[in-house]
Amino acid sequence: MSELPLRAQLAAALGKGAASLSRATGRGDGSVIGGRIALKVEPDLLAKLARGRRLALVSATNGKTTTTRLIAAALRELGPVATNEHGANMPTGHITALSNAPDARNGVLEVDEKYLPRVLRDTNPAVVVLMNLSRDQMDRASEINLLAKKWREALALSETHVVANADDPLVAWAGMGAHYATWVSAGQRWKEDSWCCPECGGHLKREPDPHWECPECGMRRPETTWAVDNRTDAVIDPYEQRWPLRLNLPGDANRANAAIAMATAAAYGIPPERSLPRLQEIRSVAGRYTSVVTDGVEVRLLLAKNPAGWLESFAVLDPPRVPVILSVNAQIPDGKDTSWLWDVDYTVLRGRRVFVMGERRTDLALRLETDEVPFETADKVSDVITRLKAEQPDITKVDVIANYTAFQQIRAHYGRVQ
CATH class of the missing domain: 1.10.287 (Helix Hairpins)
Known part of the structure; x- marks a missing residue:
C-alpha cells in the first residue's frame, strides 16, 4: 500500500x-x-492496485466462483493471494479484494463476463481463464456471441496468457484472439447455445464428442494439452500423466473446474503434485454444495442460475428416493426474465418428490406441469421438512436447487453457511 x-x-x-x-x-x-x-476518490484505482501483481482473471457464465476459489487455493502454494473468491465480480469488488491484500503479489479475480474487456485493460493480468458461455440474464447481459466477440477483440490487444476450454466453440473462438493460449478439454454438457460457427455462422459438426468443426470456414477445436476424464475421475496433464482428482465437490462440472485450475496453476509454475492436494481440501464454495442438518434431515444446497447450471445440478442429485426442492426468484441479480425455464428439461425429475418455492413458483409450476412432473408448493424449506417428517419419519436427506437470490435467502436462513 x-x-x-x-x-x-x-x-x-x-x-x-x-x-x-x-x-x-x-x-x-x-x-x-x-x-x-x-472509485469516487480515485477513478483509476483498479489499475494502480493491480500494478506489480501477477493476476489471473476468471470469467464464464457458470463456475466462475468455484474456479476462482480453486485457483486461489492452488496459488497459495506461492504465498498470500488477493481474491474475491466469494463473488463481487465487478470492478468495485476487484478494488476491495486488492485493497484487502496490499502485500499479495499474486491474485485471482472472478470477473463478470460483461466487464472482462474493461478489467483486462485496467489490470494487465498474467492469465485470463475462460470456461463457458451460455444464455444468462438476457434482460441485462448482451447476446453471448457479442460477448465472445468483445472478449476476442480485447485479448488480441493484450499479451496475457489465456487458459481456455477448447470444448466450448464460443470460448475457443474468443481465446483464439490471444497471442498465447493453453487449451483444456474441460467438456460441455450444455450445447444448445453453440451449434453455429462464431466465425462464419455455419452449422457446426459436433461429433465425435468433444470434437467440433465448421465445414464452411474450417474453424475447428484447438488441440488440447490438458483434459478431464470424467469416466476415471482424473485430469490428464501435457505429459499424459493421469492425476486422480478425488474432489470433495461433486459432479462433472467441478472436475472441469479443477482441470482448468490445475492448468492455470501450471502457468504460474505450480505442478499438479503441488496444486491438486490444495484443490482436494475444498468442500464448499460460498454455500454451494454445503449440507446443513435441520430437524435431523440433511439439506444440501445447490445453486443453478440458468439452463446450463440446472442441467449440471440435476446431474449431481441423489437417487430418486431423495426429495428435491426447486426455488426460483426473478429479482435484479437473477434477471427479470424467467423464459429460460422453458429451456430446461425437467423430465429427469419424474419419479421423484418435487417441491416448488420462490417468488416465481407459479412460472416453475407451469413448466413442471408441461413436462408432466408432479409437484407440491411450499413457502419455506422448514415447511417442507415438517411435512416430510410427518409423512416419512425416516427421511434423512433433501436436495435444494435454487437460483441466485433464492439461494441466498435460503443460505441466510441457515446463517450464511460456507
Whole structure:
C-alpha cells in the first residue's frame, strides 16, 4: 500500500472503512460499497492496485466462483493471494479484494463476463481463464456471441496468457484472439447455445464428442494439452500423466473446474503434485454444495442460475428416493426474465418428490406441469421438512436447487453457511 500514490492510498483506506461499516451494520460484506466509494476518490484505482501483481482473471457464465476459489487455493502454494473468491465480480469488488491484500503479489479475480474487456485493460493480468458461455440474464447481459466477440477483440490487444476450454466453440473462438493460449478439454454438457460457427455462422459438426468443426470456414477445436476424464475421475496433464482428482465437490462440472485450475496453476509454475492436494481440501464454495442438518434431515444446497447450471445440478442429485426442492426468484441479480425455464428439461425429475418455492413458483409450476412432473408448493424449506417428517419419519436427506437470490435467502436462513 505504501507504494501507491497518496490519492490512491486515501481512496483505498476510505473504501476499506466503508466496507467495514457495511459489515458492522449488517448491510452486507462491504465488497461493493467499499469499491464504489474508493472509485469516487480515485477513478483509476483498479489499475494502480493491480500494478506489480501477477493476476489471473476468471470469467464464464457458470463456475466462475468455484474456479476462482480453486485457483486461489492452488496459488497459495506461492504465498498470500488477493481474491474475491466469494463473488463481487465487478470492478468495485476487484478494488476491495486488492485493497484487502496490499502485500499479495499474486491474485485471482472472478470477473463478470460483461466487464472482462474493461478489467483486462485496467489490470494487465498474467492469465485470463475462460470456461463457458451460455444464455444468462438476457434482460441485462448482451447476446453471448457479442460477448465472445468483445472478449476476442480485447485479448488480441493484450499479451496475457489465456487458459481456455477448447470444448466450448464460443470460448475457443474468443481465446483464439490471444497471442498465447493453453487449451483444456474441460467438456460441455450444455450445447444448445453453440451449434453455429462464431466465425462464419455455419452449422457446426459436433461429433465425435468433444470434437467440433465448421465445414464452411474450417474453424475447428484447438488441440488440447490438458483434459478431464470424467469416466476415471482424473485430469490428464501435457505429459499424459493421469492425476486422480478425488474432489470433495461433486459432479462433472467441478472436475472441469479443477482441470482448468490445475492448468492455470501450471502457468504460474505450480505442478499438479503441488496444486491438486490444495484443490482436494475444498468442500464448499460460498454455500454451494454445503449440507446443513435441520430437524435431523440433511439439506444440501445447490445453486443453478440458468439452463446450463440446472442441467449440471440435476446431474449431481441423489437417487430418486431423495426429495428435491426447486426455488426460483426473478429479482435484479437473477434477471427479470424467467423464459429460460422453458429451456430446461425437467423430465429427469419424474419419479421423484418435487417441491416448488420462490417468488416465481407459479412460472416453475407451469413448466413442471408441461413436462408432466408432479409437484407440491411450499413457502419455506422448514415447511417442507415438517411435512416430510410427518409423512416419512425416516427421511434423512433433501436436495435444494435454487437460483441466485433464492439461494441466498435460503443460505441466510441457515446463517450464511460456507
